Amino acid sequence: MSVFGGTELNLSQADMQHPVVLEATQIFGGTTLIIPPHWEVKSEMVAILGGIDDKRPVLPGGYDPNKAIILRGTSLFGGLQIKSY
Numbered sequence: 114m115s116v117f118g119g120t121e122l123n124l125s126q127a128d129m130q131h132p133v134v135l136e137a138t139q140i141f142g143g144t145t146l147i148i149p150p151h152w153e154v155k156s157e158m159v160a161i162l163g164g165i166d167d168k169r170p171v172l173p174g175g176y177d178p179n180k181a182i183i184l185r186g187t188s189l190f191g192g193l194q195i196k197s198y
Contacts, residue, residue, distance in 0.1 A: 115142030115191065123147040124182075125198060132181040139163060139191030150197040152180040163188030167195040 114120075115138070125147050137144050137158070148154070150169050153176035158165055165188060184193070 114138045114140075115144050116140045117142055119143045119145070121145045121147070125149055130179060132183055134183045134185060137184060137186040137188075137193055139186075139188045139193060141189070142191045144191075144193045146184075146193060146195045148182060148195065148197060149180070151177045152182055153178070154182055154184065154195060156184045158184050158186050158188060158193065160188045160192075161190075163191045165193045165195070169195060169197045 117140070119142055122144065127148075135146075137146075148169075150172055154167060156165055165184070
């Protein structure tokens with residue numbers, strides 16, 4: 114949860130074998146989520162005067178179906194940015 118502030122969550126070295134659910138709430142703040150480019154992101158978030166932006170490159174081979182992250186939560190006057198290195 115980010116309220117009038119920011120959070121950076123780096124999962125670039127993480128590994129998973131099944132879908133994972135991540136709860137994220139931003140109120141007048143922002144969250145940066147750093148994940149590997151081959152993970153699939155499924156957003157179930159609600160954005161009210163805010164947004165969710167996936168800035169990862171599009172992979173020609175697609176995403177690994179075993180590596181999925183489901184985003185849930187709310188962005189109110191804030192945002193969530195997804196990127197990879």
